[in-house]
Amino acid sequence: MRRAIRLALVLAAKDLRVEFRTRTSLLSAAVFAALVLIVFNFARDPTAVATIDLAPSVLWVTVAFASVVAMNRAFTTERENAAFDGLLLAPVSREVLYLGKYLANLVFVLLVEAITLPLFVLFFNVGLGHALPGLLLTMLLATAGFVAVGTVFSAMVVKTRFAELMLPVLLLPFMVPPLIYAVRVSTPLFQGRPLSEVVAGLRFLALYDVAFITLSVLLFSAVVDE
């Protein structure tokens, strides 16, 4: 077990090191998030819908699309020089490979969200105040779930000709449940309600995480073994 965790961390560190050397995906996702927020900011009519009602949806739609952009890169670096063959050949279980990829993707998407959140506050002039701890918890729970699914799908689509197109088509339907609940939890938090009022939503997000992380671990081997 200790070896599995150590190797998963080694693999995640490798992915993050590769990403931080290029920074292409991180920058793309951050710029994409900023553009989406700008579009929403100028497209909305503040007299028709109150900002506080619209803001949670805008935040999560932005996070969802930026995350897809970020996760597209998960396996593309593995294609160069058939580097992924080197991982498949190593005496490392497929579950550990998945865990390494998952951890790297999770850190990466959370980083994108960490960039998105201040931009969101800036554009929508939403005071987070007391909502911040609850919102961060919601982001962590929602992200942990859809990144689990996204990691499997990005491994699946990397062998296809239109990987960048296929990932959102496959992933977005699976992102809908955590996104709906993330919005449902975020809305009362933005309105200044206490965390105790959104426990049911957080519980759903945690259940989604457990279910889809487990399923993804089990499916990964079938996806990567030719």
Add this chain to the structure above:
Amino acid sequence: MAEPPLLEARGLTRSYGAVRALRGVDLTLAPGDVLLVLGPNGAGKSTLLRTLAGLLRPQAGTVAVRGRTLSGDDPDARRPIGLLSHQSLLYDELSLLENLVLAGRLYDVPEPEHHARAALAAQGLSDRAGDRPRQLSRGMLQRAAIARALLHQPALLLLDEPFTGLDAVAGDRLRALLTTLHEPSRAMVIVTHHAGEAWDIATRVGVLVSGRWALQAPRPDDLRAFHLTYQELARA
């Protein structure tokens, strides 16, 4: 109880759509064996090598290394395998040293950085340890890939057309290396288009035609006579 063979493949079958790349291929290798695999394009040589490495799952048949069947459920069964493929298996964004240290960690090599430096030095790449793979010439990249493949001292070395793209000097260097790697404890499978490239170190030759062994025998002494036999088999 008798020790299991280093490599034992039974009834390997693999298709790509309607194309049957392997049709019931058997193979047994003992330590010290060096099998030269020849065959025309599309004969199934690379598919065979990738299946022996565990990178392709056979649709029928099994591959066992030291008696342990290769499967995703038993990652340790892959530990004795080293693969030199068409591609380097190296990450372009990591330096050669970082690539080898990563491989060392995955194979539980003790003191991975020390061994990675030693492996690079053995390939004459000490001064390029900080370079990225894309900064290297084809010959150097091949040597870096060899360093990676040998880092964990594999008992079974699988080489897919290792001489491709190498100039005469690099080819000679690789031949000399393969000679030193030919140890009683190690078996090698070398897929090639040119028997002469590794003829001297081979102990057996196999000719694959349309996914089947057309010939698998101890290496004959006369390369020229074998060449005529090979041409007949490949044409058939």
